[in-house]
Amino acid sequence: MDAGSRAIKIALLDTRTRAVVATGSCDQGINQSALASDLLARLLAEQGLDAGSIAATVATGYGRHAVAAADRAVTEITCHATGVYHLHADVAAVIDIGGQDSKFIHLGTNGLVVDFSMNDRCAAGTGRFLEVVAQRLDVPIASLGEHARRADKPASISSMCVVFAESELIGLLASGTSRENIIAGVCRAIAQRIAAMAGRIPAGKIVFTGGVARVAGMRDALAEALRHPVTVASDPCMTGAIGAAIIAARENGGSE
Amino acid sequence: MKDCGLDWFEEMVEHCYQKATEFHEAGTPIIGILCEYTPRELILAAGAWPVCLCGGDADMIPAAETLLPAGICPLIKSTFGYSLNQANPFLEMASLLVAETTCDGKKKMYERLAERHPMHVLELPQKTGDPDARIHWIRELQKLRTVLEERFNVAITDERLRDAIRLMNRERRLRRALAQEMRSATPPLSGRELLDLKSLIACLPDDLAAYERIAGALPGRPADARPSPDNVRVLLTGVPVPHGAERILDLLEADHATVVCQENCTGIKPVTEEVDAEADDPLTALADVYLHLPCSVMTPNSERMRRLGELAREYRAECVVELIWHGCLTYDIEAAYTRELAAQFGLPYLRIETDYSPNDDARIALRLGALYETVRAARR
Ligand code: SF4
Ligand code: SF4
Numbered sequence: 001m002d003a004g005s006r007a008i009k010i011a012l013l014d015t016r017t018r019a020v021v022a023t024g025s026c027d028q029g030i031n032q033s034a035l036a037s038d039l040l041a042r043l044l045a046e047q048g049l050d051a052g053s054i055a056a057t058v059a060t061g062y063g064r065h066a067v068a069a070a071d072r073a074v075t076e077i078t079c080h081a082t083g084v085y086h087l088h089a090d091v092a093a094v095i096d097i098g099g100q101d102s103k104f105i106h107l108g109t110n111g112l113v114v115d116f117s118m119n120d121r122c123a124a125g126t127g128r129f130l131e132v133v134a135q136r137l138d139v140p141i142a143s144l145g146e147h148a149r150r151a152d153k154p155a156s157i158s159s160m161c162v163v164f165a166e167s168e169l170i171g172l173l174a175s176g177t178s179r180e181n182i183i184a185g186v187c188r189a190i191a192q193r194i195a196a197m198a199g200r201i202p203a204g205k206i207v208f209t210g211g212v213a214r215v216a217g218m219r220d221a222l223a224e225a226l227r228h229p230v231t232v233a234s235d236p237c238m239t240g241a242i243g244a245a246i247i248a249a250r251e252n253g254g255s256e
Numbered sequence: 257m258k259d260c261g262l263d264w265f266e267e268m269v270e271h272c273y274q275k276a277t278e279f280h281e282a283g284t285p286i287i288g289i290l291c292e293y294t295p296r297e298l299i300l301a302a303g304a305w306p307v308c309l310c311g312g313d314a315d316m317i318p319a320a321e322t323l324l325p326a327g328i329c330p331l332i333k334s335t336f337g338y339s340l341n342q343a344n345p346f347l348e349m350a351s352l353l354v355a356e357t358t359c360d361g362k363k364k365m366y367e368r369l370a371e372r373h374p375m376h377v378l379e380l381p382q383k384t385g386d387p388d389a390r391i392h393w394i395r396e397l398q399k400l401r402t403v404l405e406e407r408f409n410v411a412i413t414d415e416r417l418r419d420a421i422r423l424m425n426r427e428r429r430l431r432r433a434l435a436q437e438m439r440s441a442t443p444p445l446s447g448r449e450l451l452d453l454k455s456l457i458a459c460l461p462d463d464l465a466a467y468e469r470i471a472g473a474l475p476g477r478p479a480d481a482r483p484s485p486d487n488v489r490v491l492l493t494g495v496p497v498p499h500g501a502e503r504i505l506d507l508l509e510a511d512h513a514t515v516v517c518q519e520n521c522t523g524i525k526p527v528t529e530e531v532d533a534e535a536d537d538p539l540t541a542l543a544d545v546y547l548h549l550p551c552s553v554m555t556p557n558s559e560r561m562r563r564l565g566e567l568a569r570e571y572r573a574e575c576v577v578e579l580i581w582h583g584c585l586t587y588d589i590e591a592a593y594t595r596e597l598a599a600q601f602g603l604p605y606l607r608i609e610t611d612y613s614p615n616d617d618a619r620i621a622l623r624l625g626a627l628y629e630t631v632r633a634a635r636r
Contacts, residue, residue, distance in 0.1 A: 075622055075626040075629060077622075077626035078630070113626065121619075
């Protein structure tokens with residue numbers, strides 16, 4: 001279970017085959033423990049399973065300690081790394097951009113975390129920032145990428161603080177800068193933030209995960225800022241939950 | 257109540273306050289110090305008692321920010337806030353403060369502190385390896401010697417200085433021995449317990465006796481009173497953790513981890529070397545040892561990295577955590593060196609930047625959690 005800031009995500013994993021049996025998500029809410037239990041019950045029912053078929057449950061995400069259905073909590077850093085490694089065994093680094101934070105995780109060849117850096121102090125470089133921009137420019141989040149691709153001269157965004165950026169956006173619009181150029185500029189500014197956080201850029205594969213990985217323009221912006229190709233994870237919203245499930249399976253289901 | 261005589265230091269501040277009041281009433285001077293570069297020996301040899309004034313209390317900071325910029329390190333702001341609030345009885349009792357030009361924030365804060373307190377500032381040269389720096393530092397200590405002699409009407413003879421050096425060496429030896437108990441595969445103390453084994457006033461006889469008692473009792477400390485030997489072994493480095501800011505150690509040790517070594521100024525750094533009491537010129541011997549202290553205000557400060565490497569081996573550290581107070585530029589810049597060193601040793605590394613307010617405890621705990629998960633995964 002990944003109790004994130006915006007959504008709760010659950011992955012069911014077969015302990016023996018390590019295959020992902022089912023995944024599901026719901027919006028985060030006040031009683032996240034009950035929401036998580038309901039979602040789990042729903043997923044189990046859809047698969048014709050019951051609570052007795054669960055060997056172990058690991059929770060991750062910012063609400064990991066609040067989920068009563070979990071046996072144990074593991075940090076989202078370890079879980080994202082484990083989940084991405086499961087889906088992409090040749091991964092060297094993971095970029096995770098979620099609603100409230102962003103991380104750059106360096107992995108060893110065995111899939112273990114070697115080093116990580118993280119931003120969760122302010123909205124700069126997170127999904128929240130993109131949301132504010134999309135709202136302000138009246139563009140659906142999903143089509144930010146399309147707009148960014150049409151930019152001819154990405155605007156330079158100096159303020160990465162949500163509060164100040166809003167007024168900066170208004171200023172840019174007023175001076176006639178196109179929405180396309182503003183969006184491309186914002187993506188670039190976020191990507192540069194992540195690149196600065198990354199430190200050394202690994203030679204191997206960099207996998208992009210988290211909710212923001214679904215925003216098409218961000219992958220290109222990251223690849224440009226890192227000067228390194230970036231692959232979007234095959235199930236970017238689920239890697240944390242899948243990682244948690246793998247850890248639960250490892251500890252309770254015998255060998256790999 | 258704590259076992260092994262550890263309870264003595266649970267009331268360290270109270271003991272120091274009682275002693276300081278006695279000294280003050282008897283006319284024995286109390287001298288405030290603010291950094292580990294201050295040679296306590298000269299103060300002791302002047303018949304005075306050196307007391308550490310470094311602030312660790314977040315509540316002192318708002319007052320300080322009325323005069324100092326908010327962006328400087330909390331240690332500087334808290335120390336200064338104590339003065340503005342007249343809230344540190346040791347500071348109020350002190351007949352003199354001795355400080356030195358270390359980092360810019362401290363140096364400029366001292367100008368303000370000097371408005372309320374008599375102050376002598378030593379000019380600390382910052383190129384440790386330069387022979388001229390050594391000569392300059394010896395001169396600075398000679399000047400301090402004269403200032404103390406004239407102000408307190410005493411003669412700081414070489415003999416008195418040698419006695420003070422022997423006394424400080426004894427305290428260093430005792431504190432070092434306690435710290436070194438943590439090399440064990442079953443450390444007898446938590447890092448938090450070890451951090452408490454120090455005193456604001458140097459060389460108080462009761463404290464020295466307590467260090468000795470504890471050192472004698474620790475080997476027999478039962479396993480159930482010790483931290484679990486399965487805990488992750490942490491080497492802590494970076495800025496000092498003054499009294500009042502201990503929450504950092506609690507956070508570090510909340511998730512099955514033991515801080516086996518504290519390399520900083522509230523840990524082993526200032527007690528590592530001893531001064532040669534039998535040297536021809538004890539003042540020169542004193543100057544040489546103090547100028548060695550590997551603080552980030554020095555350039556280059558390669559001795560710190562050399563010692564860190566040694567400590568990582570000796571204490572069998574499994575990871576390195578670097579603490580940076582917000583606004584501490586010199587340690588923050590050196591953090592990149594520590595990261596490189598940790599990588600050379602194959603040790604996971606984490607830099608924590610914070611201040612005295614507890615509101616980012618959750619984000620620190622998350623990072624530490626991930627660090628310790630990495631260490632445990634590598635054990636398997
Ligand atoms: S860290 Fe540096 S400036 Fe701070 S007390 Fe130690 S020696 Fe002095
Ligand atoms: S922690 Fe850094 S900024 Fe603060 S007093 Fe020490 S050296 Fe100066």
